[in-house]
Amino acid sequence: MSIWNPHFECMVKDELKQLELERLQATLNRVYRSVAFYRKLFDQVGLVPDEINSLEELARIPFTGKTTLRQSYPYEMFAVPLRDVVRLQCTSGTTGEPIVVGYTRNDLVHWTEVGARVLCAGGVTKDDVVQICFDYSLFGGGLGFHYGAELIGASVIPGSNLDPARQVVIARDYRTTTLIATPGFGLRVAAVIREKGLSPADIYLRRGLFTGEPFSEVTRKQIEDELNIKATDNYGLSEIAWPGVAAECEKKKGLHIFEDQFIPEIIDPQTEEVLPLGKKGELVLTTIAKEAFPLIRYRTGDITVLDVSPCECGRTLVRMRKVSGRTDEMVTINGVSFFPSQIGHIFSEILGVEPRSCLVIDRRGDQEIVKILVQVSEEIFFDEMKKFQNLKSRVEREIYRDLGISAEVKLVEPDSFARETEGKRVIDKRERS
């Protein structure tokens, strides 16, 4: 697999640091001048952009959070006049007010460029037929992948949000080689291929790039086996670039962050302290090439670890581990904090697959009652009570050992599961104190 832009992706570290410093300073000068929020933020802490003389000093600037972006709806965070903005996209507003993101012509060029880097890292070349199964609307990530794929010169199919059955027909007939979707969608596509009884000869799929959802190694292996493809991960966020912040190379040992465009930091989500390299914490990103919607120290809410050791692929860019959870998913029971994804991980290890589960927390008196509802499926079905009991005990023991909480595992039929959980991963019935 080749590297789309070796000049930046394989840049010598010293040069990269100088480039980052220059771009950061220019960005700070611009936002101070053009974005009221940032001028106020700086003034509040008695700082001027001139004082940021190194990448480490970035830590002196307060964070920007999602709440701020929501409160700035629609255009308050824009750093250029609307007439310079050539694209408007929006994050879905399911958990609050939507956030409008703008792109100038240059921003689109850069977004296309990082999109191409992501696809190239996943092995896409101009000879590929790429099917993009993401929504192409205001809210979707379809366009991001689309421009990048076109830049590479692949044959691009805007599959958008057609259902899996139709996507499969298209993939079969148009000879799609590369699938771009969420991991969940990838598995649904695999299910359709199985149901239709299609043979490997009918399907030309060779690889897939999956994003938009947490994606364990167990799930990756499942996708790769069921679709007979190589699957890679990539990371982005609509407020900054989706896709385009980081991408897994063929070595599959972390996602390379495009540091010439985004400066990453890891912080402790509670204390907000910057953590040393190698520690797990919340990813904070600062855009250094964005014109219309620059963000300084934006808290992504995603938990990961950074690794600066050199990668065998040749890229010198820092790597982030697959996102292991979100800060807003963090749960505290009996004084212990953890992420529901950690429970999912335990299931994967013991069962070999990660089932759909939901954590239900309730309080009776001063006792916290924890139930883990697990949806019955092909892999999670036990005809023998004894088998189930054994596995249940094992999981409950592991959870107690790893997380320090006593939880009861319950199997639930799919219909009841959907009804009881409403698609949530955590249901916290405890009264707010």
Place this chain on the structure above:
Amino acid sequence: MLIIRNLRSYYGRMQALKGVSLHVEEGEIVALIGANGAGKTTLLNSIVGLVPSLTGQILFLNADITHQSPQEIIRMGVSLVPEGRQLFAPLTVMENLTLGAYQRYRREKKSKIKSDLDTILERFPILKERGSQVAGTLSGGEQQMLAVGRALMSRPKLLLLDEPSMGLAPLVAAQIFQIISELHQQGTTILLVEQNTGAAFKVSNRTYVIETGRVVLQGTPEELVHNREIKRAYLGREYKKVWE
């Protein structure tokens, strides 16, 4: 080749540069554009050691030249074509040129310097023609060529040019930029300060935009040519609300 970090330059109590960081790689031609008074000339003068009061870091070929003397910096391979040419007006063209190599006379063979002089005269035939003419009586374009020739006589690794097209008729300015482009193609690394953004974009690999002593934008000509921030940097903001 040239790395600048957090450069702050002062004229007495007046701060002309407020933390400028930039770099020029070997073989590149980098342009620095900005309005009058933005700090462009101060930046070039800071590099060659003509601004006594400054802080920050200037590295040339990995050596720290931040507080070095101008003589030492020229000797290391930096040469400046100053704003307004600043020729030795009462001296002849030939005298101006040979003075450009004054640092080299005790260190190198005269024959080598002579051969460089011949090369420059070949490149600028008009200077050969007017060899014994007094520099102050040359036309604007000829003076600019002489200033460039004089700077080249020191065999610079990095050539700094301060508004080479200033005060020149458009056709003559185009000629000068043609020469700059040729110099670059032949391997000279160049840092060019210009108010003429169009010309700067045509000739440079990368450009920095400076506004009141700070870098506000940088990128390749393709990236910057569409960017209205530059117009705003020169003319001021033209909107109050984003949607105006």
